[in-house]
Amino acid sequence: MKNELTNDILKVLYTEEQLNERVRELGAEIAERFAGRQPLFVGILKGSVLFLADLIRACPLRCDLEMMAVSSYGNATASSGRVRINHDLQQDIRGRDLILVEDILDSGNTLCFLKDYLKAKGAASITIVTLLDKPSGRQKAVNADYVGFTVPDAFVVGYGLDYAQFYRNLPYIGILKPEVYEKS
Ligand code: PRP
Numbered sequence: 001m002k003n004e005l006t007n008d009i010l011k012v013l014y015t016e017e018q019l020n021e022r023v024r025e026l027g028a029e030i031a032e033r034f035a036g037r038q039p040l041f042v043g044i045l046k047g048s049v050l051f052l053a054d055l056i057r058a059c060p061l062r063c064d065l066e067m068m069a070v071s072s073y074g075n076a077t078a079s080s081g082r083v084r085i086n087h088d089l090q091q092d093i094r095g096r097d098l099i100l101v102e103d104i105l106d107s108g109n110t111l112c113f114l115k116d117y118l119k120a121k122g123a124a125s126i127t128i129v130t131l132l133d134k135p136s137g138r139q140k141a142v143n144a145d146y147v148g149f150t151v152p153d154a155f156v157v158g159y160g161l162d163y164a165q166f167y168r169n170l171p172y173i174g175i176l177k178p179e180v181y182e183k184s
Contacts, residue, residue: 132173
């Protein structure tokens with residue numbers, strides 16, 4: 001159905017059904033790996049929110065949940081590599097098995113920083129789950145333990161991912177028409 005959001009989408013990369021299926025697979029794999037343990041899911045705001053909500057429902061584990069918000073210094077299109085914490089954990093994580101949930105791993109700056117930060121806080125283990133991996137953007141040597149989809153070097157939005165804070169509520173992931181970000 002065409003509307004003011006979908007008009008800006010060049011191509012649908014992953015449909016709602018494909019996302020559902022992949023998230024259920026990831027949830028089952030994670031649940032098997034952490035069976036009998038009590039991991040702490042840490043969602044990174046804001047992009048991970050939709051993925052996180054679906055992933056934890058696909059993970060029948062005794063687990064709890066924290067959110068962190070971080071941002072990179074610098075302009076909006078290129079990551080500067082310096083990361084600032086805007087919202088921190090609300091509990092002691094010493095000895096905990098963390099499952100870090102991201103919508104996209106691009107330059108790696110965010111996850112590189114978070115891994116060091118959370119290790120220093122005493123996490124027993126850190127497992128990274130990202131819905132999307134964009135290896136072409138990588139600046140830091142960081143990899144995810146679980147990847148939903150590997151994406152090409154294109155501007156992807158939807159299912160939590162934004163452009164200028166919009167499009168997060170699209171139920172699918174699509175490539176944004178270049179004229180949308182070129183005109184602003
Ligand atoms: C996005 C995404 C990751 C980060 C990945 O967040 O959610 O946290 O960028 O990029 P990197 O690998 O280059 O560090 P963003 O800063 O856009 O904030 P948002 O989640 O609120 O959209």
